[in-house]
Structures are given as C-alpha cells and as structure tokens.
Amino acid sequence: MAMTMNGAVTLPADRATVWEKLNDPEILKRSIPGCQELERTGENGFTATAKVAVGPVKATFKGNVTLSDIDPPNGYTISGEGQGGVAGFAKGGAKVRLEDAEGGGTVLNYDVEAQVGGKIAQLGGRLINGVAKKYADEFFANFAKALEPEGAAPAA
Template sequence: MQMNDSQRIPASKEKVWALLNDPAVLKLCIPGCEALEMTSPTEMTATVVIKVGPVKASFGGKVTLSDLDPPNSYRISGEGSGGVAGFARGGATVRLEAESADVTVLHYEVDAQIGGKLAQLGSRLIDSTAKKLAGEFFTRFAAAAGGTPDAAPAEAGEKKGWIASLIS
C-alpha cells in the first residue's frame, strides 16, 4: 500500500517538528494509541488498538526515526504485530515546508505492507480505513498545534492516508 499527501498545519515549522517528536502529543493524536514510549532519541514503542471492518486487534510495535534533518525532514520506519489479526510494517518520509511564519505544510509518502487477516479484507477497505485514521490524526495534531488542518493541494494521482499503518 502506498499513500502520499500534504497537510497544512497552523504552526511554525519548528513547533510542528517539536510536536512530531513529542511522544505525549503523538499518543493523543494517533487514533487508538494506548501507549507510546520513547526508548531512545530515535526509537519508540507503541500499542495501538485498531478496527478495520470486522477485525479489531491490539498491535504492539516499534518505530525508528532515521535520516533526521531537524526541523526539515526524517524517515520513520516501523513494524507491529496484532497476533492472529496480522502484522503491519512500513515506512514514511516526512518533510516540513514553511509556508509562512505560522503555517507549515507537512508532506508525507508512505509505503506499508500488511499480512494476516487484515490483508484478507481487501485494499479498498484498508485504504479507506487508513484515510479515515489519517484524517483523525491530522485533526488532533492540528488542535495540538493550536488550530485546524487544511489539506494542501494534492498533485494529480496522489492517494491519501498514513500514520496508523506505520505504528499499528
């Protein structure tokens, strides 16, 4: 599954960077996140409960940050297991662009793989769930930043969605 999108966040690039690296903020923003702990400056563990169609599972996972270029970009990679429900693994490139002093455009490109019962549900259900979860994440993230998100103009052919598929 591949997705990419851009979101306008009502905050400076430095503030968005700080929020993206704050486990307490991320825990509040990630739908279904029950635990998120920073285990090193570039690693986190997470527990996320997610429901995709008829399948509901608790995923335990590990996330690693790499290619750090503060406050501009990083690569996030993760994998998680939900027992019989399946597994998810993937990564995303996140890039921040200052549109103005108090608006940042967050660009992301995701590549994720899923297996087990989740993979049997079909890509349309999984993609629509990922888009819904991404929307919830960005609504909460924008609120944490002090406003509401606006979708940046998408290039033709781009798909939307993302974060829960990385951490779940």
C-alpha cells in the same frame, strides 16, 4: 498486501513548533488514533501499542517505531512494525517533510509505504486503503489541535 498513500496538510504553526511536536511522544500518543502507549526506548526509538479496527477485524498491535534520516526542522523518516496476533502484522514507513506555507503555518508532506498481512490483508485493498486514509485524516486533525496554543478560543 502493500499500499501507498501520500498527501500534504497545512498546519497552524511555524516549522520549529511543528518539528518539536512531531518529536514529542505525548503529543504523538494523543494524535495517533487508538494509541494506548507510546514510550521512548532510545534517542530515535519508541515502543507503541494501538487498538485498530479494519472492518470486522479489531486488534491491538504492539511494535517498534524508529526515526531515521533526521534533518531538523525539515523532516525525517519514520518506520515501524507491529504484530496484531491472529489479526496479522503491519510494517512500513513514512517520509515526512516540512516546509513553510505561504501566508504562515507549515506544510507537512508525507509519503507512506506499508505492508499488512494476515486476516487484515484478506479484507481487500479498498477497505484497507479507506481505513488508512481515515486514520491519517484523524491523526492530522488531532495533531493540528495539539498545535493550538493552550487556552486558545475555539474557532467560530
């Protein structure tokens, strides 16, 4: 089953900082919901392990992630695939583009295309798209937190 998702989020940091954090495995690991492991395997590659839940199906996915079309500090394409055992598989990619936001900060634009198969695909598109949106929102909330300066006072 194929799905697409796109959007934009404004982040509270300059483009160079956002770019640096988008390429930091530790920041990405903390930002990706359910991510248990993210290790660099080469200059533009990673292995990843993440626990996900889609409705009643819970699985641990293990797979590979590759960065391509790298254009610092403007964006890249991230692609990957993972196996979740009996739950199925997921593969896809996202084009990520950074641009300066009016009034400061950085706008991160993303276009995602993914395919899922196995038990997860049997759950239906509406549920899968809803869960994907939830995970994306959670990623960006976590990533925005990672961009805050160390020791910054929380917003009131």
